[in-house]
Amino acid sequence: MQLKQSTQLKSLLTTATCALLGSTTTQANELENWQFDTALMVYSEVDRVSAAEAIIAGERTYDNDQVLNLKLTLDALTGASANGAVAQPHVQTFTRPSGKGQYQADANTTPLDDTFKDTRVQLTGQWTQPLSDGYTWSVGGNFSKEFDYMSLSGNTNIAKDFNKKNTTVSAGIALAFDQIKPKGGIPDPLTPMIISDLISGYDDEGEDDDDGINPSSIASSDNKTTVDLLFGVTQVINRRMLVQMNYSFSQVDGYMTDPYKILSVLDINGISQEYRYEKRPDSRQKHAFYLQTKYHFEHSIIDASYRFMTDDWGINSHTVDLRYRIMLAGDHYIEPHLRFYKQAAADFYQPFLNQGTALPEFASADYRIGEMDTYTLGIKYGMPMKSGQKLAFRVEYYNQAPKNAGFTQPGVLAEQQIYESIDAIIAQVSYSF
Amino acid sequence: MLKKPSRTIKSQPRDAGFLICFHAMASPCEVLIDTDDENHARTLGAIAAHEAWRIEDKFSRYLSHSVCGQLNANAGKRCAIDKETYLLLKFADDCYQMSAGLFDITSGILRKAWHFDGSDNIPSSAQISALLPLIGWQKTTLTETSFQMQQGMEIDLGGLGKEYAVDRSLQLINQQTDAPVLINFGGDLAANKARVIQHKAQPWQIGIDHPSFKKQQVVVSITTGAVATSGDANRFLLKNGKRYSHILNVKTGWPVDNPPSAITVAAPQCIQAGFLATLALLQGEHAESFLHAQGIKYWAIR
Numbered sequence: 001m002q003l004k005q006s007t008q009l010k011s012l013l014t015t016a017t018c019a020l021l022g023s024t025t026t027q028a029n030e031l032e033n034w035q036f037d038t039a040l041m042v043y044s045e046v047d048r049v050s051a052a053e054a055i056i057a058g059e060r061t062y063d064n065d066q067v068l069n070l071k072l073t074l075d076a077l078t079g080a081s082a083n084g085a086v087a088q089p090h091v092q093t094f095t096r097p098s099g100k101g102q103y104q105a106d107a108n109t110t111p112l113d114d115t116f117k118d119t120r121v122q123l124t125g126q127w128t129q130p131l132s133d134g135y136t137w138s139v140g141g142n143f144s145k146e147f148d149y150m151s152l153s154g155n156t157n158i159a160k161d162f163n164k165k166n167t168t169v170s171a172g173i174a175l176a177f178d179q180i181k182p183k184g185g186i187p188d189p190l191t192p193m194i195i196s197d198l199i200s201g202y203d204d205e206g207e208d209d210d211d212g213i214n215p216s217s218i219a220s221s222d223n224k225t226t227v228d229l230l231f232g233v234t235q236v237i238n239r240r241m242l243v244q245m246n247y248s249f250s251q252v253d254g255y256m257t258d259p260y261k262i263l264s265v266l267d268i269n270g271i272s273q274e275y276r277y278e279k280r281p282d283s284r285q286k287h288a289f290y291l292q293t294k295y296h297f298e299h300s301i302i303d304a305s306y307r308f309m310t311d312d313w314g315i316n317s318h319t320v321d322l323r324y325r326i327m328l329a330g331d332h333y334i335e336p337h338l339r340f341y342k343q344a345a346a347d348f349y350q351p352f353l354n355q356g357t358a359l360p361e362f363a364s365a366d367y368r369i370g371e372m373d374t375y376t377l378g379i380k381y382g383m384p385m386k387s388g389q390k391l392a393f394r395v396e397y398y399n400q401a402p403k404n405a406g407f408t409q410p411g412v413l414a415e416q417q418i419y420e421s422i423d424a425i426i427a428q429v430s431y432s433f
Numbered sequence: 434m435l436k437k438p439s440r441t442i443k444s445q446p447r448d449a450g451f452l453i454c455f456h457a458m459a460s461p462c463e464v465l466i467d468t469d470d471e472n473h474a475r476t477l478g479a480i481a482a483h484e485a486w487r488i489e490d491k492f493s494r495y496l497s498h499s500v501c502g503q504l505n506a507n508a509g510k511r512c513a514i515d516k517e518t519y520l521l522l523k524f525a526d527d528c529y530q531m532s533a534g535l536f537d538i539t540s541g542i543l544r545k546a547w548h549f550d551g552s553d554n555i556p557s558s559a560q561i562s563a564l565l566p567l568i569g570w571q572k573t574t575l576t577e578t579s580f581q582m583q584q585g586m587e588i589d590l591g592g593l594g595k596e597y598a599v600d601r602s603l604q605l606i607n608q609q610t611d612a613p614v615l616i617n618f619g620g621d622l623a624a625n626k627a628r629v630i631q632h633k634a635q636p637w638q639i640g641i642d643h644p645s646f647k648k649q650q651v652v653v654s655i656t657t658g659a660v661a662t663s664g665d666a667n668r669f670l671l672k673n674g675k676r677y678s679h680i681l682n683v684k685t686g687w688p689v690d691n692p693p694s695a696i697t698v699a700a701p702q703c704i705q706a707g708f709l710a711t712l713a714l715l716q717g718e719h720a721e722s723f724l725h726a727q728g729i730k731y732w733a734i735r
Binding site for chain 2: 009010012013014015016017019020021022035061065132
């Protein structure tokens with residue numbers, strides 16, 4: 001005799017049980033199975049970029065311990081960011097990314113491109129499910145879109161618990177495809193920015209609404225692919241202490257140049273002669289090592305982590321992050337946060353090009369890949385609400401201090417501040433229900 | 434006859450609420466209730482205890498005055514039954530159909546030949562053959578108001594009763610409270626919702642002891658739904674190096690080959706979990722692959 005097929009057995013059993021126990025079998029309200037986290041964040045750099053971000057994330061746990069996570073993020077970005085050119089003792093004029101219109105930088109100020117105005121939508125989904133023998137499997141995807149950028153990625157991860165779940169070993173892979181379609185097209189790298197007086201008028205509004213093609217453009221879009229491999233071990237040391245170690249390897253291929261960034265070309269007196277579009281290698285390999293430990297004291301938790309990242313662009317970075325959560329009465333808590341970050345410059349980073357010397361193969365004056373130190377100082381306050389909801393506030397101060405990676409500043413440039421530091425304030429409110 | 438444990442209910446505080454303990458159906462029974470209100474917890478615990486005792490009194494085959502005892506004493510006659518008995522027997526009928534005849538509540542009579550006392554006392558084929566005619570759910574007649582089996586036959590609802598009591602008790606409790614509750618009647622358990630510990634939803638974590646099996650403990654974690662365990666504990670026979678489990682194939686009257694020592698199954702309702710655990714054991718050495726193929730969550734001990 002043949003046993004009933006699986007789906008049939010389950011549904012027959014459900015029907016039989018309904019007959020026995022009535023249809024009043026406990027069906028939880030679907031919404032009660034979801035846990036939602038929402039957050040609103042504002043990030044504001046002094047005189048530069050401001051960003052607002054809204055996040056809503058939902059987590060649904062199913063009866064078999066399967067977990068579905070969905071997250072929607074909306075970002076709005078406005079303001080100005082450094083275009084890569086150095087400050088000069090005179091007013092400087094730049095072509096907008098569209099190739100139509102111009103903007104200016106005052107004398108003795110870091111040139112900022114005020115074109116930035118962007119909205120980003122990001123959708124993330126992850127499905128995690130326990131398998132037999134202590135294995136947990138997870139698969140997820142991510143899609144994000146800005147007006148000039150699109151990113152699509154997928155990942156999968158497998159973890160195994162050992163020693164009564166005191167040890168977890170995991171391995172994962174993620175693949176991403178990113179496409180950039182910059183305003184005005186992809187500029188021809190290392191060629192001069194064309195500043196034409198014929199281009200209609202100065203546009204001080206900071207808008208670049210024109211969908212024109214930059215005369216330096218060689219393509220309308222380009223893309224890159226990323227492969228990430230991740231290996232991790234989490235070890236419960238005792239009932240108070242947990243240690244996590246991760247290693248990740250990334251291989252990125254494709255277009256990684258920032259189409260909006262330029263370099264000043266200086267003569268021997270330090271006077272800017274022209275601007276050239278930057279160029280970065282089309283391959284990058286990164287290795288990252290991460291160590292985290294959490295320790296539960298009687299009424300507080302310390303969470304400390306260190307991350308070392310190195311890549312074949314020559315960027316080495318160290319991050320130390322410390323959080324100390326102090327439990328107060330009634331499940332309120334206060335959590336100071338301290339973070340230090342130190343980065344060495346990429347091999348091809350240079351703050352400017354010199355006139356009369358051969359063009360390097362790659363060059364970028366983007367402060368984000370230059371030498372820098374940053375630190376973050378913050379505090380978070382969290383409290384439970386009446387029916388189990390949670391409310392938390394976070395305020396942080398962020399300082400970014402680019403450093404001279406050993407470049408001498410010729411002539412008039414010696415008087416200019418070309419490694420300007422940035423101060424920012426981050427404020428966040430989060431609510432979970 | 435053994436003196437029955439007294440029917441008392443004890444209450445004690447525990448991490449996030451109260452634990453109510455009592456004894457029913459030859460098992461220690463617990464109700465865990467996450468609430469600050471001890472009186473409320475006691476009320477809910479009492480509901481579960483009285484329901485468990487009611488079901489024990491009504492369906493235990495060891496009690497001559499129970500419905501089950503009466504049906505067995507009157508085998509061969511057509512007996513009137515009430516609605517609840519009909520529903521339970523109808524469920525047993527569904528189980529028989531779903532298992533293609535492997536799950537049969539008339540098979541208990543094989544105990545007359547098999548005494549699983551750890552000895553090498555294997556019955557003879559003749560003894561078993563003599564009993565086989567008295568087994569077979571298909572030989573019974575069930576209507577909404579009556580039940581009839583052949584003379585000499587017996588039914589045993591022991592394989593379903595405890596799980597049924599868990600489901601019924603939780604149903605009754607759910608009508609009285611919104612608090613998270615876990616019911617555990619001798620290792621068969623069900624929970625109504627996730628616990629809320631420090632404002633975060635947490636599953637119930639329960640260790641199910643199998644003391645006879647190398648001190649192994651199965652730790653299960655559930656938010657809602659049920660878990661039931663079936664096993665042969667130390668009930669087996671050993672002869673010439675062969676282990677005879679107490680899981681009997683009703684069609685042959687002989688033990689199935691190489692079943693797991695115990696199997697714990699998760700399902701939305703406890704009675705479903707109990708049926709699936711028993712059905713899995715009846716698959717013998719294929720128990721795990723059977724559950725796996727059905728997409729059912731389980732923990733097996735061999």
